[in-house]
Amino acid sequence: MRNRAAVFALTGPGLVFLGFSLLAPIALLVASSFRSGDAWTVAPYVSTLSKSVFRIAALRTLRVGLIVTAATAFLSYPTAYYVSKLPARRRAVLMSLALFPLMTTAVVRTFGWFVILSRQGILNRVLEAIGWVDRPVQFLYTEGAIVLGLTHLFFPLMLLSLISAMENIPPDVEEAARSLGARPLRAFARVVFPLSADGLVVGGTLVFTGCITAYTTPAILGGTRVLTLATLLQQRAMTLLDWETATVVAVVLLALATVVNLALRRLRVRGVS
Amino acid sequence: MRAFRKRVPCVLVVVGLLMMGWGLVLDAQEPPKPSQLVVSTWGFNTELLEENLAKAFEAETGIRVVFDFGDNSPRLVRLIANRDAPVVDVVTFAPNFAAQALSAGVLQPINTVNISNLADIVEWAQDPLGGHYGIGYTVQILKLAYRTDKIAPPVTSWRDFFRPELAGRITIPDLNTTYGPATLFSTAKAWGGSLDNLETGWQKLGELIESGALLTAYRRSSEAISLFEQDEIWLCPIPSFSWPSLAALNLPLAWVRPASDYWEGMVASLNTLSVVKGTPNAYWAEKFIDFWLSVETQTQMALDKVDAPANTKVVLPDDLRMSFGLDEDISTAVFYDPAFVVANLEEWLDRWNEMIAQ
Numbered sequence: 001m002r003n004r005a006a007v008f009a010l011t012g013p014g015l016v017f018l019g020f021s022l023l024a025p026i027a028l029l030v031a032s033s034f035r036s037g038d039a040w041t042v043a044p045y046v047s048t049l050s051k052s053v054f055r056i057a058a059l060r061t062l063r064v065g066l067i068v069t070a071a072t073a074f075l076s077y078p079t080a081y082y083v084s085k086l087p088a089r090r091r092a093v094l095m096s097l098a099l100f101p102l103m104t105t106a107v108v109r110t111f112g113w114f115v116i117l118s119r120q121g122i123l124n125r126v127l128e129a130i131g132w133v134d135r136p137v138q139f140l141y142t143e144g145a146i147v148l149g150l151t152h153l154f155f156p157l158m159l160l161s162l163i164s165a166m167e168n169i170p171p172d173v174e175e176a177a178r179s180l181g182a183r184p185l186r187a188f189a190r191v192v193f194p195l196s197a198d199g200l201v202v203g204g205t206l207v208f209t210g211c212i213t214a215y216t217t218p219a220i221l222g223g224t225r226v227l228t229l230a231t232l233l234q235q236r237a238m239t240l241l242d243w244e245t246a247t248v249v250a251v252v253l254l255a256l257a258t259v260v261n262l263a264l265r266r267l268r269v270r271g272v273s
Numbered sequence: 274m275r276a277f278r279k280r281v282p283c284v285l286v287v288v289g290l291l292m293m294g295w296g297l298v299l300d301a302q303e304p305p306k307p308s309q310l311v312v313s314t315w316g317f318n319t320e321l322l323e324e325n326l327a328k329a330f331e332a333e334t335g336i337r338v339v340f341d342f343g344d345n346s347p348r349l350v351r352l353i354a355n356r357d358a359p360v361v362d363v364v365t366f367a368p369n370f371a372a373q374a375l376s377a378g379v380l381q382p383i384n385t386v387n388i389s390n391l392a393d394i395v396e397w398a399q400d401p402l403g404g405h406y407g408i409g410y411t412v413q414i415l416k417l418a419y420r421t422d423k424i425a426p427p428v429t430s431w432r433d434f435f436r437p438e439l440a441g442r443i444t445i446p447d448l449n450t451t452y453g454p455a456t457l458f459s460t461a462k463a464w465g466g467s468l469d470n471l472e473t474g475w476q477k478l479g480e481l482i483e484s485g486a487l488l489t490a491y492r493r494s495s496e497a498i499s500l501f502e503q504d505e506i507w508l509c510p511i512p513s514f515s516w517p518s519l520a521a522l523n524l525p526l527a528w529v530r531p532a533s534d535y536w537e538g539m540v541a542s543l544n545t546l547s548v549v550k551g552t553p554n555a556y557w558a559e560k561f562i563d564f565w566l567s568v569e570t571q572t573q574m575a576l577d578k579v580d581a582p583a584n585t586k587v588v589l590p591d592d593l594r595m596s597f598g599l600d601e602d603i604s605t606a607v608f609y610d611p612a613f614v615v616a617n618l619e620e621w622l623d624r625w626n627e628m629i630a631q
Contacts, residue, residue, distance in 0.1 A: 055627040118503035141489045223489035224447045238346035239449035
């Protein structure tokens with residue numbers, strides 16, 4: 001009884017805050033997406049989902065989110081594995097370095113890519129110098145540019161999530177696998193990877209959610225021709241003051257993030273079992 | 274004689290009392306001064322706005338001016354959200370957003386009795402929204418900027434956007450920007466269409482997109498300037514407030530009036546000053562507007578390259594007039610009806626998104 005009271009006293013304020021700041025707004029958002037004027041209706045969904053530009057933006061958003069999540073996981077795993085094996089002091093230094101880009105705003109980092117990927121940028125100059133191209137290539141305003149920018153942006157989040165998970169894997173578990181004849185890659189796949197699945201779920205959720213809701217990077221690197229749901233939402237809300245469509249798009253984004261999180265958790269359960 | 278001496282002081286007292294009473298009446302016409310006025314406008318040249326507007330107005334009236342900076346749409350959204358208890362007194366908008374603000378009911382008519390400078394304002398800027406809901410305080414001219422070292426022969430027309438050698442080197446304003454609809458209208462007119470028949474414009478813009486000629490449609494003029502700087506584009510329509518920044522890149526650029534605009538006049542746009550509906554400081558808001566329209570303020574803003582003047586009494590050096598696009602005959606300026614744009618914008622935007630989305 002006393003324990004219960006103590007738990008409630010400690011968690012209560014946080015839960016109340018979460019309720020007001022997270023759950024209530026989400027509930028209001030979902031409810032208002034079924035409103036048109038004073039009527040409860042699915043008309044906003046029918047109107048929005050029937051537009052081909054919505055379907056194009058939705059598929060692109062999902063595709064970019066999955067690619068970036070996979071890319072950050074692929075790039076982060078070796079790095080996280082190496083860092084997690086280091087002595088505590090060196091590990092702390094490298095984790096600080098991994099956090100360092102997060103201290104710069106996404107706008108600045110994205111404009112950095114804008115300059116790098118432009119026709120006068122360093123990427124084109126290197127390609128011309130080594131003879132791979134004989135004239136500058138247009139890298140900007142493509143889906144690839146958005147993927148590159150978002151991968152750079154969210155790499156630290158995946159890396160830190162995986163490092164945190166791998167730090168908690170007892171070192172003798174992997175050693176035991178090897179002593180039983182498992183090669184390093186098999187030991188990683190059958191022991192380290194499943195035990196770090198929590199980190200992949202957290203990192204994957206953070207990266208995917210961040211990608212599908214990102215506005216600045218797709219707007220700067222993708223422009224108006226490579227639409228995502230976030231840029232479409234901005235257009236409908238801020239230009240047309242079309243809050244019905246904007247609300248529907250927001251709910252779709254929320255649903256996508258939830259589905260991917262559930263899918264990752266399911267994969268984690270299967271991996272562990 | 275004694276009677277006269279008795280009457281003189283009485284007359285003087287009566288006259289004095291009458292004058293005091295008249296003073297009280299005059300003071301009663303002027304409402305109490307607020308401690309501050311809130312002005313919603315764009316966040317460009319903020320130091321010059323503080324200097325030329327806020328500090329100067331405070332020095333004259335004792336009223337502090339506080340700015341609410343932002344783009345058109347978030348500022349309009351805030352006005353609508355606060356419509357029952359407005360926190361802004363004066364607002365500036367591009368014409369499409371002014372028309373949206375008007376239809377949203379967040380503007381109130383200006384009492385032109387309080388605008389002593391109104392008669393000096395160029396005629397088409399005095400009441401651009403109708404009903405005195407706004408006054409134009411600056412004019413923007415839309416012309417074509419291009420790299421003179423990359424394009425030959427020189428650009429003279431909206432039709433030049435279709436030159437094959439310019440493929441991938443062109444940007445135009447996105448349709449949901451201030452000059453997006455003007456680009457559609459001008460393209461239509463350049464190819465034989467009209468405001469009543471925009472299909473030609475849609476068709477030609479579609480060809481521009483499908484051929485790969487269009488790199489992107491820019492949302493902000495700063496984006497177009499960056500694209501010029503990065504050598505991504507060589508040609509785009511750009512308004513006069515952006516030309517000084519573009520010229521400062523020191524690239525070989527020209528900014529020309531397209532030939533097709535000679536048919537019916539030069540594309541121009543006004544930014545408007547309005548009073549927010551329900552403000553308790555309407556009188557002083559109108560005084561601030563009057564201050565902004567004065568020849569002194571308009572001259573200083575022009576000399577500082579902030580805004581082209583709408584006050585006809587402003588005298589500028591020739592090179593400055595050219596940089597504002599005012600070297601052309603401003604009387605030929607064509608202002609597209611913002612109400613027409615707002616009424617059709619949702620349908621146009623849906624069609625535009627279908628065309629431009631890859």
